[in-house]
Amino acid sequence: MFRTTTVIELGSKAFAIQSQCDHGIQLTESPHLDLRACFVLGNSTNLADTLQKAHISWLQNDDVFCDAFLKNVLLVTNETSFSASVLQLLASWGCRTLFHVASTEKVLPGPYFFSSLGLYCAWRLFPDDKGAFILSTIPSQEDPYTVWGVISLCGLPSRLKACKSERAPLAGMRVAVKDLFHLKGVHTGCGNRAYRSLSAISVTSSDAVRSVIDLGGVIVGKTKTVEFGGSQEVTGDWSDYFYPLNARGDGYIAATGSSIGSASSLTAYPWLDISLGTDAGGSIRDPAVAHGIYGFRPSHDGKLTPNVVIPCGAEQSDNPLRPSRIIFPEEYWSDHGGVQSLAEDWVASLADWLGADKIDMSIEDQWNATKPEGISRGFFDTFNKTFIDLIYSGFWTYLADFREEYREKFASDSYVCKVTQYLWDKGRSLSETRRQEALAEVSLHNSWFLEHMLNDEETIMIVPRYKLDFRDEYLCAPELRGFDGFDSNLHASLSGVPNLIVPVGQCEYQSDITGTPQQFPVSLSIIGPKGLDVGLLGLVHDYLTAKGLPASVLTGRTAFHPSMKLNKELLA
Incomplete structure (x- = not known):
């Protein structure tokens, strides 16, 4: 045609x-x-x-x-x-x-x-001067589920033609989609040129994308992702595409995580409303923290989502969430005094508003008091390699067809960046015995975490989060970095409970770029009971409304107006 x-x-x-x-x-x-x-x-x-x-x-x-x-x-x-x-x-x-x-x-x-x-x-055509998009799209006039890839300028429809209704609550909303989702009419590239050259134009859209379109959203483009949702961190890790910019601060704060383009675009462009990402170990949550925006990983049941390699959503409840206990684990307290102080004030204010107990708990102490018999190691030592070993294994096995088909078609190996190659090498050498051990560790974590930490609908966990790294930093070779470890993201990643990133303020740093003070965003990671996703979102919304606090963030250099100070007086 x-x-x-x-x-x-x-x-x-x-x-x-x-x-x-x-x-x-x-x-x-x-x-x-x-x-x-x-x-x-x-x-x-x-x-x-x-x-x-x-x-x-x-x-x-x-x-x-x-x-x-x-x-x-x-x-x-x-x-x-x-x-x-x-x-x-x-x-x-x-x-x-x-x-x-x-x-x-x-x-x-x-x-x-x-x-x-x-x-x-x-x-209207807007430039993507932060390099967040891999391509922009305009819906087909014949089929609302099909898009055409267009020039690098992002084309946006007038909001005046939107007719919101109960069946189309997203009418007029401009939505960006991470390039791990399929979008009918354009290629899925997964952040890798070799993969894009091998794959045909998508003939169907992922279920999540179709849902957005059914609710009235307009897909305006596909955003960049690290290769296959992996672990590229700094500019030097990016070989196929330009590493997106983070608009916050002096413009050179690192933009991290695999849903990097989705976060970068939301932070930079006031004409964008929503972006879709994926999240296994923090690929939505980490970019949300780095960019000072809201990020949400919903409940899941561990099964794979059709057409996208992420866990399926679990059954949802409309019940409200009003917890009586807020766990504030000591192991995740911030090393930055301003961040920790802001988090302490916010959590104390929420607890007071709820009439809930704020519990400063040590995960290691709780583990040592309640861990199953026969386990001698501490919590973080026990689960130090659990998640990353499963990532190694998954990266190697899931992309086997891609490697084979590319070699068959082009008579050469496919190019991947050094980080992806390292993940493949580790996955290739990982034994099946170790993979089964890691799966058993997931079950162990989940049974313990859901029994002794988040053990009822009366409990939530809150962790302070911030990231102040810079895009021009150099890292050592992937094999020297050390990908082992257990961070606060992994409780939700393994157990399937919902995890919401809430931007709560900002702190000052001295920029080496501008030579002037700048602001970096500060967030809280809130983990709630499985299936109470709507309740968790409603809890935060109701609290912010009751306190007269901002329920949205700005685009550009600061998430909040520079004059806004979240202190004890404002939170009281």
């Missing part, structure tokens, strides 16, 4: 239209494109006032519309004549031509381009 996309420059702004018109109504005989703003008016006793309010609302709420579209105005109304006040208002806007059609014409409000063929929706 022959398709075209036309790019139109309007002053300093750029727009795209697709090859087919979106509404066949003919308002001119000219084949040349021109601008038009469409207002859909209901019954009103004062059309001029209604138009004025709509115009103000558009300027405030839509980043696609601009006053240049008012050159020609289309009114969708059953009115057949217009008062002098309406005509004067349109003239003050610079309107040269007024058209009107009956309300039976199902035209959505907002900015358009038009010709003799009909109306074309305006898609």
Whole structure:
């Protein structure tokens, strides 16, 4: 099928239209494109006032519309004549031509381009100057589940055409998708050029992506990921693609984790609303911490999600969550005094609001008092290699078909970065005996953790989190780094309980780049009972609302306004 996309420059702004018109109504005989703003008016006793309010609302709420579209105005109304006040208002806007059609014409409000063929929706093009996207997309006009990959500028629909409803609560939301998900109409690249060259264009979308589309979301692009969701950390680890930038602070704070593009894009671009990532050991949560945004890993049952190699979601409950115990484990306390102080104040305030007990607990002490008989090692020593050994094994076995098919097709080995090669080498040499031991350790962790730590619906765990590394740092070779260890992410990764990253403030650091003080984000990791995902989200939302605290973050250099200080007085 022959398709075209036309790019139109309007002053300093750029727009795209697709090859087919979106509404066949003919308002001119000219084949040349021109601008038009469409207002859909209901019954009103004062059309001029209604138009004025709509115009103000558009300027405030839509980043696609601009006053240049008012050159020609289309009114969708059953009115057949217009008062002098309406005509004067349109003239003050610079309107040269007024058209009107009956309300039976199902035209959505907002900015358009038009010709003799009909109306074309305006898609605003924004640059990806942080390098967060692998490609941008525009939905197909024939099939809402199919997209076309377009130029590197991200094309966005007007928010004015969104009609939210109970069935489409995400209507108008712009959504970015990590390049581990399949998206019908474009390649899945998994952050690796060799994999992308081998794979065909996807003929179906992953279930999570289809769900977003069914709920009204618009997929605007696929974001970068580290290779196969692995462990690339700094610029030197990235060979196939450019390492995305983190907009926070001086712009050179490290952007970490495999859902790196999803976090980078949300932090940088106010025109983006949601991004989809994946998370095995922290691939959503770590980027959320580094970028100072919300990140959520839902409950899971350990099975694989169809079309994406991540665990399936577990059955959800709508029950509210109001815990009576908040565990604040000593082993995860922050080494940064400002971070720890902020976390202490926030957790104490939440406990006071709930009327709950804040329990400063040592995981090692709890383990030593309750661990099964026959185990002599401490908690962190017992599970030091559990997760990473399973990652080694999974990386090697899951990508076996890719390695084989690439060699068969191209008569050469596929290129992967040095970190991925190291993971493969470790996985190839890992014995089946050790893999079975690691699986047994997962079961041991889960039975103990769910019995002696998060043992009922009355308990949550909170851990302070921050990351202040820099993108221009150099690391030693992968084989010298040491990927062993157990961090707070892994409780949820192994046991399947929900884990929410909540940005709660920011601390100051002296930038070597700018030579001036800058702010880095501070977050809390909140772990809740399995299946109470909605309750966990509701708990945080209700607390923030009750305290008058921000429930959203800013884009750009700071997550919160620099003047905002989360201290005991504000949290009281």
